[in-house]
Amino acid sequence: MQMSFSRAALLAMALSAPLAHAQAEDPLDLKIRNGWAVAAQQDTPIAARSNKASYPILTGTDAAQAWQYAGSGNWISGFFPSSLWMLQAQNATQGWDTRAAAWTTGMGNQSTNTGTHDVGFMVFTPYGNGYRMTGNASYLQTILTTANSLSSRYDPDVGAVRSWGSISDTTNFQVIIDNMMNIELMFWASTHGGSSTLYDRARSHAIKTMQNHVRPDGSSYHLVVYSPTTGAVKSRSTVQGYSDSSTWARGQAWGIYGFTTTYRFTGEQQFLDTARRMADWFIGHLPADKVPFWDFNDPAIPNAPRDSSAAAIAASGLMELSLLETDATRATTYRNAARTLLGAVLSPPYLATLGSPSNTQALLLQSSYHKNEGLYNQGTGWGDYYLLEAMLRARRLPPGSAPLATVGVTASSAQAGNPATGATDNNAATRWSAQGDGQWLRIDLGAGALVHKVGVSFYLGDQRSARFDIETSPDGLAWTPRWQGRSSGQTAGMEYYDIPDASTRYVRIVGHGSTASDWNSVTEIAAY
Numbered sequence: 001m002q003m004s005f006s007r008a009a010l011l012a013m014a015l016s017a018p019l020a021h022a023q024a025e026d027p028l029d030l031k032i033r034n035g036w037a038v039a040a041q042q043d044t045p046i047a048a049r050s051n052k053a054s055y056p057i058l059t060g061t062d063a064a065q066a067w068q069y070a071g072s073g074n075w076i077s078g079f080f081p082s083s084l085w086m087l088q089a090q091n092a093t094q095g096w097d098t099r100a101a102a103w104t105t106g107m108g109n110q111s112t113n114t115g116t117h118d119v120g121f122m123v124f125t126p127y128g129n130g131y132r133m134t135g136n137a138s139y140l141q142t143i144l145t146t147a148n149s150l151s152s153r154y155d156p157d158v159g160a161v162r163s164w165g166s167i168s169d170t171t172n173f174q175v176i177i178d179n180m181m182n183i184e185l186m187f188w189a190s191t192h193g194g195s196s197t198l199y200d201r202a203r204s205h206a207i208k209t210m211q212n213h214v215r216p217d218g219s220s221y222h223l224v225v226y227s228p229t230t231g232a233v234k235s236r237s238t239v240q241g242y243s244d245s246s247t248w249a250r251g252q253a254w255g256i257y258g259f260t261t262t263y264r265f266t267g268e269q270q271f272l273d274t275a276r277r278m279a280d281w282f283i284g285h286l287p288a289d290k291v292p293f294w295d296f297n298d299p300a301i302p303n304a305p306r307d308s309s310a311a312a313i314a315a316s317g318l319m320e321l322s323l324l325e326t327d328a329t330r331a332t333t334y335r336n337a338a339r340t341l342l343g344a345v346l347s348p349p350y351l352a353t354l355g356s357p358s359n360t361q362a363l364l365l366q367s368s369y370h371k372n373e374g375l376y377n378q379g380t381g382w383g384d385y386y387l388l389e390a391m392l393r394a395r396r397l398p399p400g401s402a403p404l405a406t407v408g409v410t411a412s413s414a415q416a417g418n419p420a421t422g423a424t425d426n427n428a429a430t431r432w433s434a435q436g437d438g439q440w441l442r443i444d445l446g447a448g449a450l451v452h453k454v455g456v457s458f459y460l461g462d463q464r465s466a467r468f469d470i471e472t473s474p475d476g477l478a479w480t481p482r483w484q485g486r487s488s489g490q491t492a493g494m495e496y497y498d499i500p501d502a503s504t505r506y507v508r509i510v511g512h513g514s515t516a517s518d519w520n521s522v523t524e525i526a527a528y
Contacts, residue, residue: 075116219247294371309367319390
């Protein structure tokens with residue numbers, strides 16, 4: 001199903017809070033809401049293209065900023081279908097799943113590609129998100145095949161996965177920091193039916209990158225070349241940055257994100273420490289508006305190009321780092337930095353304009369692909385995707401206020417032993433469960449209150465994605481839809497769903513099952 005949006009409808013999506021309460025909303029929530037509206041506007045016409053085997057990768061660097069396209073073998077191609085899966089997670093009623101699935105299919109032929117490390121970006125990003133949103137078993141098999149293809153580029157003498165070059169190259173073994181993103185594929189596959197060897201190789205790669213790419217001060221090199229026979233380091237350089245001694249902004253962002261992900265899978269302090277050092281360096285060297293220049297050491301600063309995509313990647317990585325961080329002070333620092341970065345790129349001049357005509361076909365402006373080759377000040381497939389991912393991950397950031405008091409909870413029905421009260425007792429071990437599409441759970445605030453967010457945690461929420469609606473009512477009779485989408489499928493903890501400010505007494509969620517079954521199971525619900 002193809003959807004189109006008038007300018008009035010898009011503006012309503014972005015700014016649908018009652019005017020009397022607009023000033024009470026978190027400014028970042030308003031920016032994120034606008035960002036989703038702009039994303040729908042930008043991606044709807046592209047998703048409707050008949051040729052779904054040619055993917056938008058980069059916009060031109062001219063004023064038109066129109067997408068350029070490439071086949072499935074390009075390292076950027078998987079990001080557009082991944083963006084469509086993000087839109088499905090945010091709004092499950094507008095056919096984004098159908099469009100995302102249609103665009104994902106064409107990337108499957110890269111699952112046996114052993115000629116590049118980028119199969120993580122190319123296949124795991126769309127298929128991994130698709131698997132979380134659908135539970136499609138064929139997606140899982142494609143991911144496992146891809147993980148083995150990537151693993152074939154591992155060399156035990158070096159202890160790393162080769163990035164650039166052929167596996168038959170006996171002269172140089174090249175590893176770029178970007179590959180810290182692709183090894184997530186191997187970690188994930190090892191926990192979803194793949195061999196434990198995948199885990200071991202991904203961990204070894206992370207150790208080598210930590211040892212040889214990350215400088216003592218927390219900045220980073222782009223490329224390290226090893227001897228394929230001895231594993232010794234031959235050289236360190238920064239190919240896409242200003243100089244070998246400089247810090248390329250996107251590479252630093254890849255490192256923050258990649259080492260945070262590695263810590264999530266391993267729980268090892270050395271990886272947390274590395275993510276911290278890289279994050280601290282990045283945050284400490286940002287310009288006043290928080291969007292980094294393409295390279296932190298370009299002498300042309302402040303007249304050098306920016307890289308908004310590095311800000312989006314770092315924002316997403318810092319959000320996860322803040323949630324995994326064991327030190328409360330650091331967690332606050334990283335959370336605030338993530339919010340600031342995200343707010344910056346959701347503002348002019350970095351975000352496409354809402355309404356027609358737009359100033360770009362992309363979502364995010366002023367990305368830098370390869371400044372040394374004249375590729376900067378443009379839209380990029382990965383910039384759009386990581387911006388949407390950061391917007392989605394913002395659901396997991398606590399709202400900064402206590403939940404509103406709940407005086408009662410009821411449900412349309414409940415499984416024996418799992419009553420409605422199991423979702424409001426502040427006990428994650430209890431839950432409300434009911435089988436069937438349309439089952440609902442309702443909380444009563446006792447009196448009218450201004451609600452900004454609704455927090456929901458799902459039983460086994462880190463293993464499956466739930467589809468549900470959020471509705472509000474002043475009297476328990478007339479209900480207004482406020483949100484319709486999916487949980488992330490990545491956490492059993494609470495996620496906080498932003499809704500336009502609503503003066504209401506009752507809040508309910510209407511369940512439509514999960515990727516596992518038609519059961520609806522909530523461990524906690526609260527209004528904020």
